[in-house]
Amino acid sequence: MEMPKVVLASALARWLPDAQGASGEVALDVSGATVGAVLDDLFARHAALRGYVLDEHGAVRHHVAVFVDGQAIGDKRRLDQPVAPGGEVYVMQALSGG
Structure with missing residues (x-):
């Protein structure tokens, strides 16, 4: 069975201990059927994130x-959006300023 994947943009990937010195995105296979479950699995492995x-x-x-899968989550407080097997959850720091 295919697992979802979490892709961390480089600004977040640099906080992974095994990605020290790496540049660019990091992709990790995780388990979970919702955004919250996928993130929970990620945090179980990398609590500092x-x-x-x-x-x-x-x-x-x-x-x-x-x-x-390329669509921004609508409500940042609700993490029950489904993630399909083989789906991709992309996490990045948003740019702000003016």
């Missing part, structure tokens, strides 16, 4: 964007 991606209420932080 949780604080960069989620706030203290468990919502995706304002400065982070999450996409499922």
